[in-house]
Amino acid sequence: MFKFSVVPFDPKRSLKTAVIFAQEKARLLPEAKSMDRIHKGVVVKALKNSRFQGGPGEVFTVAGLSGGERRVLVCGLGKLEEMKENDWRMRGLDIGKRIDELGLAEATICLGSQCGEASTGKAAEALLEGLHLALYRFDRFKTEQKPHQEARFRRVSVAVDRDAVSGVRQGLSGLEGLMAGSDLTRELVNLPPNIALPQYMADEANRLADLGIRVEVLDETRLKRLGMNLILTVGAGATKDQQPRLIVMKYQGAAKDVPFRAIVGKGVMFDTGGYNLKPTGSMEAMKCDMAGAGAVMGLMKALALRKSRVNVIGACGCAVNVVSDKAYLPSAILTSYKGLTVEIGNTDAEGRLVLADSIAYVIDKEKPRDLIDLATLTGACMVALGGQYAGLFSTDDGMAEALLASGKRTGEKLWRMPVDDAYAAKPLLADVNNNGNRYGGASTGAVFLKKFAGETPWAHLDIAGVALSEKIPEPFLQVKGATGFGVRLLVDYLENSSDGER
Ligand code: BES
Ligand code: MN
Ligand code: ZN
Numbered sequence: 001m002f003k004f005s006v007v008p009f010d011p012k013r014s015l016k017t018a019v020i021f022a023q024e025k026a027r028l029l030p031e032a033k034s035m036d037r038i039h040k041g042v043v044v045k046a047l048k049n050s051r052f053q054g055g056p057g058e059v060f061t062v063a064g065l066s067g068g069e070r071r072v073l074v075c076g077l078g079k080l081e082e083m084k085e086n087d088w089r090m091r092g093l094d095i096g097k098r099i100d101e102l103g104l105a106e107a108t109i110c111l112g113s114q115c116g117e118a119s120t121g122k123a124a125e126a127l128l129e130g131l132h133l134a135l136y137r138f139d140r141f142k143t144e145q146k147p148h149q150e151a152r153f154r155r156v157s158v159a160v161d162r163d164a165v166s167g168v169r170q171g172l173s174g175l176e177g178l179m180a181g182s183d184l185t186r187e188l189v190n191l192p193p194n195i196a197l198p199q200y201m202a203d204e205a206n207r208l209a210d211l212g213i214r215v216e217v218l219d220e221t222r223l224k225r226l227g228m229n230l231i232l233t234v235g236a237g238a239t240k241d242q243q244p245r246l247i248v249m250k251y252q253g254a255a256k257d258v259p260f261r262a263i264v265g266k267g268v269m270f271d272t273g274g275y276n277l278k279p280t281g282s283m284e285a286m287k288c289d290m291a292g293a294g295a296v297m298g299l300m301k302a303l304a305l306r307k308s309r310v311n312v313i314g315a316c317g318c319a320v321n322v323v324s325d326k327a328y329l330p331s332a333i334l335t336s337y338k339g340l341t342v343e344i345g346n347t348d349a350e351g352r353l354v355l356a357d358s359i360a361y362v363i364d365k366e367k368p369r370d371l372i373d374l375a376t377l378t379g380a381c382m383v384a385l386g387g388q389y390a391g392l393f394s395t396d397d398g399m400a401e402a403l404l405a406s407g408k409r410t411g412e413k414l415w416r417m418p419v420d421d422a423y424a425a426k427p428l429l430a431d432v433n434n435n436g437n438r439y440g441g442a443s444t445g446a447v448f449l450k451k452f453a454g455e456t457p458w459a460h461l462d463i464a465g466v467a468l469s470e471k472i473p474e475p476f477l478q479v480k481g482a483t484g485f486g487v488r489l490l491v492d493y494l495e496n497s498s499d500g501e502r
Pocket of ligand 1: 271273288289346348349350351376377378379380382434435436437441464465
């Protein structure tokens with residue numbers, strides 16, 4: 001992560017690159033104007049001779065200033081008065097992408113005090129978040145990278161009004177933790193399926209123990225003893241060293257008597273579909289099928305680093321869905337941890353099986369106040385919402401409202417979808433059937449999960465379309481590879497809805 005600092009705005013003192021802002025009709029903000037004055041009007045002249053309109057997404061570069069070494073990036077905002085927190089985040093992404101293209105090492109962002117509907121502090125935080133999201137790289141397997149291609153950005157200062165400096169500085173205290181969590185999630189999702197296996201996730205969790213998180217890993221022997229046949233059966237086709245793991249992490253940042261809240265992630269490390277094998281074209285992106293578990297891991301790291309005053313249990317149900325002589329068959333009937341019998345209509349509807357046992361176990365053992373699961377659960381949700389929104393399914397309006405609000409603030413947007421028993425797959429010989437189809441399939445998955453959450457207030461986030469940008473024409477945040485979806489959303493949700501704890 002690059003280093004960031006907050007400084008009082010002074011047009012005479014900035015790093016080699018100054019980022020300034022313009023609104024509609026290319027009108028410069030006050031700080032931008034004083035920057036232009038320092039450069040003798042060259043910036044305004046350059047803008048006049050261009051197509052630049054000051055709209056969102058536009059970033060104009062004026063290079064070669066002050067005898068060559070200085071540079072100004074003019075970032076378009078559109079309507080300044082309507083700027084919300086997430087708009088600043090999106091502009092941070094615009095700036096970050098340009099910084100990466102240009103290979104810059106440092107920049108001063110001249111923010112000033114006009115931030116539209118957002119406070120200066122929130123705007124600064126969101127800008128830096130966007131910058132960080134845009135500058136993330138996963139290049140560790142590129143052994144032939146040339147120096148000119150390497151990541152360069154090291155340092156950014158945000159310039160604000162002198163009297164706002166200390167407040168803004170304080171507001172940024174949790175940013176590093178948030179971004180470290182987001183990076184961890186993106187790394188886990190980006191890692192190839194020959195490396196990111198169930199035990200790799202367990203090892204990763206154990207590394208978090210250093211941050212004060214209690215970690216328990218249930219291996220296949222323990223899972224067998226507990227009767228967690230659904231998760232075991234999904235992973236049965238994998239080799240012995242790739243057998244399922246249920247990872248349970250506990251972070252206690254609030255008082256002991258504050259009830260824990262649970263977040264459970266789908267960790268299908270790779271989803272071939274099993275005997276209901278996925279065709280070519282549908283299988284390639286399936287390393288992302290552990291993005292729910294990846295988000296839980298990153299969330300726990302972020303909470304611990306931020307020292308959030310919340311009590312949270314994070315669980316990851318990890319298994320590999322492959323074909324072999326040990327793999328499960330369509331029409332198998334399994335007895336779940338909860339006791340319900342499950343008929344396998346389709347071995348490719350494996351995520352709900354892994355989650356069903358994970359959810360039931362966490363509820364049974366930990367009795368959380370409420371539970372949210374995250375899963376790349378259905379292609380149907382991806383068809384419905386594309387790469388812009390995740391599906392939100394909940395029987396609890398309070399949870400749903402709070403999650404929707406967090407989605408708006410963080411830009412990890414959610415759209416509420418129905419959880420209605422009318423969508424349930426019809427079982428023939430058992431209590432429930434895991435199948436679904438293209439029509440309303442996201443709700444069929446949700447209805448299945450609801451059975452295993454029982455009376456516990458519950459919400460399900462289907463992140464199939466937003467977890468990995470491959471294969472999506474308009475991906476979430478337009479970033480490459482894994483997006484880290486869920487971490488920023490849930491940090492916001494947990495910190496803001498854990499009443500009286502913050
Ligand atoms: N992991 C997939 C869902 C998925 C699809 C995630 C695309 C990310 C991108 C899930 O396990 C799956 O295969 N779902 C089936 C369910 C069906 C067999 C009931 C689907 O969506 O087709
Ligand atoms: Mn599947
Ligand atoms: Zn899957």
